[in-house]
Amino acid sequence: MPVTRRNFAKFEGEQFAVDPVVKARNEDKIVETKLIGGDHSTVPFNYRMRLTDGKWKIVDVYLNGYVSQLALRRADFSSTIASSGASGLVKKINELVDKQMTGG
Numbered sequence: 001m002p003v004t005r006r007n008f009a010k011f012e013g014e015q016f017a018v019d020p021v022v023k024a025r026n027e028d029k030i031v032e033t034k035l036i037g038g039d040h041s042t043v044p045f046n047y048r049m050r051l052t053d054g055k056w057k058i059v060d061v062y063l064n065g066y067v068s069q070l071a072l073r074r075a076d077f078s079s080t081i082a083s084s085g086a087s088g089l090v091k092k093i094n095e096l097v098d099k100q101m102t103g104g
Helices: 069-101
Strands: 015-018 023-025 028-036 042-052 055-063
Touching (some): 055 069
Antiparallel strands (some): 023 028, 028 042, 042 055
């Protein structure tokens, strides 16, 4: 299987470490994970997961353990709606999807 490099520019021995102890937060579960760099630096990120239709799904990612990516997107999209309306939001989402599809 070919390696996809959408989110990583290069590989230099990085590894993922997943804490086997999952924490409960109300009906959600928190999975603590670290990206360990080739230089042994670490970037913590946690997944918030929720049981939906019998399957566990990621509903948010916390970069550095506490910065909610969902909240950042929500704030970004809210400001777009405030400044450009619904059509501006559609345009922004299309641009983000295009960027992801082209690996940009």
